[in-house]
Amino acid sequence: MAELQEGSKKDRTGVELFAGAGGLAMAVHRAGFRPLLFNEFAKRACETLEANGAQRLPDGQKPTRAPESDEKVPLVAGDVQELDMDYLAGEVDVLAGGPPCQPFSLGGVAKGDEDKRNMFPQMFKAVRQIQPKAVICENVRGLLRPSFRRYFDYIQRELELPFEERVDGTDWEQHYEYLLERREKELDDPGKRYDTVMMPVNAADYGVPQIRNRVIIVAFRRDLNADLELFKDLVRPTHSETALFRSMEDGSYWERHANVPDHVREWVMARLPKTMPMDDGLLPWHTLRDAIVGIGDNKPLPEVPDEWLDRTEHFLGGFTEHVGWPGARIYDGHTPNELDRPAKTVKAGVHGVPGGESVMLLDELVTDKAAQGGVRYKYRYMTVRETARVMTFPDTWELKGPRGEKMRQLGNAVPVALGEVFAKAVAAVLDEAEERQK
Known part of the structure; x- marks a missing residue:
């Protein structure tokens, strides 16, 4: 490079x-x-x-x-x-x-x-x-x-x-x-x-x-x-949470993400502050969804289908290190990444710290008898490329080593x-x- x-x-x-x-x-x-x-x-x-x-x-x-x-x-x-x-x-x-x-x-x-x-x-x-x-x-x-x-x-x-x-x-x-x-x-x-x-x-x-x-x-x-x-x-x-909330309320955030399902949008909007903070004149925080869709000149990253959660490089959309990884779990008392919030802190480790730091919720609802209401959002591990985007590394930046080492390097980076x-x-x-x- x-x-x-x-x-x-x-x-x-x-x-x-x-x-x-x-x-x-x-x-x-x-x-x-x-x-x-x-x-x-x-x-x-x-x-x-x-x-x-x-x-x-x-x-x-x-x-x-x-x-x-x-x-x-x-x-x-x-x-x-x-x-x-x-x-x-x-x-x-x-x-x-x-x-x-x-x-x-x-x-x-x-x-x-x-x-x-x-x-x-x-x-x-x-x-x-x-x-x-x-x-x-x-x-x-x-x-x-x-x-x-x-x-x-x-x-x-x-x-x-x-x-x-x-x-x-x-x-x-x-x-x-x-x-x-x-x-x-x-x-x-x-x-x-x-x-x-x-x-x-x-x-x-x-x-x-x-x-x-x-x-x-x-x-x-x-x-x-x-x-x-x-x-x-x-x-x-230059950016703020207040501006993100206001962009969701006025619809400008959702205009950028027109393909988000109604149930996701409703779920996000229901958790906004009841009294919207005053405009602080800053730009909205970027979200994990922004990073995946592409900030600046970045092109959208394709979704990783279930059959490709297999540790294999499939060169999805021509992107390197966009590799699906099996075994994602969400632990009691911990929360995963949400697409319409900034990602949680990327930490040095194979999958971050147990408890969802490198797990992300998707837009799809799936049946789960143990979940409240019998349904929950599907989730998977973030790929190395998605994590690199969260760290604002360019897509051309090449990381070396097995997945765990790549994630560790990203977690230790500025x-x-x-x-x-x-x-x-x-x-x-x-x-x-x-x-x-x-």
């Missing part, structure tokens, strides 16, 4: 750590940053990056120079802790990455700083080595939990003062207190200090057809005197549309700051 080989429209550069399936990397590239380096540890994710244009370096080989604009992006597959990026010092506009989130996720063991999978220190190491103009870091909303709140503030202070390294033998609490004192003093070199912005976000508010609550931290090198208020203005939400909003805002703020300094 050519996604990672297209020429950048702006003469800006980026580095992507914890690149995964390439969601944030693609978003940063689309915002005009030419990628200079990818790093990823997971075998299948590395294969995905290779399939989409990255050039994997032989094991043990380290890059020594930035690639030219007509060269493929070098991919270093392996432990980020062994990566040396000193050769990129002064050449990088944006460093981006989503350090592994398991230490802080609700689904993980929640050990936080004590967890060896915490890779935030490696982001700070990279900042010290290359001194990028800006940093984009995405992670789970679990960082905002009360038990992690103090540590999360510590992470932000470390990003603010990355060159103030923790002294051996001290714990993070001691270093945190030191950073709080140090940040009150001006540094001799403002290029070694960063101004940070932290934003809790729901991807659905930015046009992603999925409820996905995350935290994004963006930092700008202080010597650039970046306009943080401009950045915040550029990343305001939705491309969400990342693109923030990356474009970073580019605009850098443009404005550099123009002002002329």
